[in-house]
């Protein structure tokens with residue numbers, strides 16, 4: 001950030017009075033500009049014994065498989081954001097959303113919320129940012145072609161929990177750069 | 186937002202190609218500026234049968250009681266944010282943080298996370314944004330002097346759950362303006 005988005009003047013980077021960390025402060029109007037973590041919301045859509053995954057058409061990780069998820073917008077709830085992303089990326093409708101993973105990805109200042117959800121029907125298709133959408137059983141999940149560590153975690157949690165029949169919230173903090181490249185299984 | 190914070194030029198407000206809602210787009214460098222919800226994290230600190238509350242020294246709701254909470258910063262996890270706010274506002278140390286309420290406050294584009302936590306010791310005192318810090322039992326909670334609806338909800342959930350001995354996640358979406366003024370009990 002180099003300029004104030006309210007008045008267009010230059011900003012300086014220093015600790016405001018009464019604060020304890022540096023901020024971008026406008027040299028003209030004095031506005032303090034805060035930078036805050038962004039929230040990513042998505043779904044783990046279940047249909048019978050299968051999970052819906054999307055093949056990414058955009059960077060990062062183009063061509064790899066992921067759960068439908070994306071940045072939350074102003075003016076919606078976390079559940080609405082998760083369902084909206086599922087509709088946009090997979091043209092898929094979901095119900096019974098239950099918070100399943102909450103991951104702080106500290107190095108990139110993101111929080112990712114994944115909701116366990118029931119896929120309503122089989123009328124899904126590739127949508128925004130997606131070239132293919134498919135249902136995968138535990139045996140066919142493309143573990144070596146998953147886009148992100150958080151997605152791999154959510155799927156692992158799910159198949160473990162399914163054996164026990166309970167799906168508690170998984171609360172994970174990632175403090176080291178997770179990389180976008182999952183290890184080979 | 187009137188100016189691009191990267192180059193200082195004016196921005197227009199329109200739907201970018203491939204998007205479905207209007208954004209602030211720089212007329213000079215083309216940067217698309219997204220606005221996203223902010224995350225508030227805090228604690229419900231428990232000591233024996235009592236809860237720690239802070240009396241606010243700042244607007245909104247100066248003079249009313251609240252749980253220690255505040256905006257999450259870049260470069261920290263949600264749990265670290267909750268513990269940091271508790272330290273800053275109440276000079277209090279907490280342990281065993283467990284996610285207890287997740288509230289989407291849709292009209293103001295905020296998500297609030299409150300962690301149930303054990304207060305480590307009685308060495309607390311008024312810190313930033315606070316004029317007083319006290320422990321309250323269920324009988325002495327100042328229900329008519331609580332700052333926010335979300336705080337009132339968290340305390341109500343807690344005293345109800347305590348009778349059952351289980352403290353599940355409470356996931357609440359507030360779609361109508363909650364107001365900052367709780368009704369009288």
Ligand SMILES: [Zn+2]
Nearest residue numbers: 004007026029
């Ligand atoms: Zn300014």
Ligand SMILES: [Zn+2]
Nearest residue numbers: 189192211214
């Ligand atoms: Zn620009």
